[in-house]
Amino acid sequence: MSLEGDLKEFGLADILQLIYFQRKTGVLTLEGRMDRVRLMFYEGNIISAETKRKVEANRFGSLLLKNGLIKEEDLQKALEEQQSSASGGGEKLGSILIKKGLIGKEQIQEILTTQITETVIHLFGWKEGNYEFSPQGVPVDKETPVSLDTQHVLMEGLRIVDEWSLIEGKLTPDAIFEKTGKSGAGGGALTSDEEEILRFVDAESDVSTIIDSSRMDSFQASKSLVSLMEKGVIEPKEAAPVAPSISLHKTSPAAKKGIPYPSFITPLIFLASLSIAVISFPAQRSEGADRIKTSADIDNIRFIIEAYKYENGSYPQSIEQIAKTADSWGRQYIYKPAADDFVLFSTGPDGKEGTEDDVY
Structure with a gap:
């Protein structure tokens, strides 16, 4: 039986819970103003995510490069091979890389998991849109299978949306931090993520550079930087303007009509x-x-x-x-x-x- 409707009436969290608890297999399609996303489920868990806005091979390649798992020239050769095989049905980029011995199966699965998770969590910013779940058979990748616990992804998405309130207004992509020389004992011992991020604070690198160097996801790295600042371990070297240059605090048409400005827009x-x-x-x-x-x-x-x-x-x-x-x-x-x-x-x-x- 098909499930469809408006996200205003039945939100993403409710949809994911329904699919998870009923152990459904099929495809959930969500369409909003900015994107069209397809999530594939097998027995209630997420096994794949596709977004219209991004070419999947490009997203996958970007993650491989960002995480230092492959050289650029090797990726380019693999992309060319994938393109040349398109007439014969095409071969997945991950399969080509494994066949060439450039990357391991476990690394491919880790990147695919990250790719799916980021796609799903991005959907928690949607307050408008339509959804449709169609029960049907879905292709399962036998070479590099990925299965994400839907309940875990749901809780992670809700947590991130909630915790962005701790980061909002305290960090900008071009802010530069320097170490204060304090150990942070007053605010408690440093976590492993905080210690990792602290290694890249050098009074020269901005937030974007630090995140790129650490290879953490943007949310976790930003959260660690804010925590280090609150513990007195680092401090801003100089004020930096917010990028991009959109004023998020002036009165909007929605605000003039008495409609609350949604808090999820700023962090996204x-x-x-x-x-x-x-x-x-x-x-x-x-x-x-x-x-x-x-x-x-x-x-x-x-x-x-x-x-x-x-x-x-x-x-x-x-x-x-x-x-x-x-x-x-x-x-x-x-x-x-x-x-x-x-x-x-x-x-x-x-x-x-x-x-x-x-x-x-």
């Missing part, structure tokens, strides 16, 4: 701005890596644009109002706003609009 914008900043590559990059970074940037800029409209009632007239970033080839993104929608893309390596190498 902060996460998006961090994501743009921390995906970095060496100076000499292949075209494949350039496309991965550009695709990731576009996805996060889209989210910031939608948040801008929520606050101001219309899309920004120019992209410079919200994101001062160029694509991987040093060119400005093409941005075309309309009343109810917008177009955002990169002209790709050739710099020409409307050609096959454009990146969306």
Whole structure:
């Protein structure tokens, strides 16, 4: 029996609990203003997640590079092999990397787990949208199987949304911290995450650089930095402006009508701005890596644009109002706003609009 409806009436937490406790197998499709996501379940647990906004191979490749699990040139060769095999049904990027001996099965499963978890947790920011669950058979990856306990993912998502209130307003992506010389004994012993993050605090690296170096997820690293600051172990070296330059405190059209401004918007914008900043590559990059970074940037800029409209009632007239970033080839993104929608893309390596190498 199909389950469908409006997220305003039946929220994501309720949907996940229903699927989990009834041990359902099938596909949950969620469609909102910013994305269309498909979650696949097997006997109540999540085994796969797909998002329309991001090309799965690009997301997977970005995580491999960020975690230092593969060299850029090896990833590029694997992507080219995957593309050449597309006519024959295509082969998964992870399978190609395992076959070449570039990465282990356990590492692939760890990255896939991270990828699925991040996709699901991002959905907790949705307050509007439609959902549909269709009971059906789903393909199970026999080579690198992944199965996430839905109840655990649910609790983690709710925890992160709740705990962002501890971070909001205390951290910006370009803030720089320095050590105070205090041990932190007054605030208790340091956790392993705090000790790990503290290694990268050098009075020069900003928050984005620290997160990238630590290889933690943005939330956990940010939480550790705030905790270190509260314990007196580190302190801001200098004030830094919030990036991107969106004012989240002025009166919005929704506020004028007496509608509460949703608290989840600010932390999600902060996460998006961090994501743009921390995906970095060496100076000499292949075209494949350039496309991965550009695709990731576009996805996060889209989210910031939608948040801008929520606050101001219309899309920004120019992209410079919200994101001062160029694509991987040093060119400005093409941005075309309309009343109810917008177009955002990169002209790709050739710099020409409307050609096959454009990146969306």
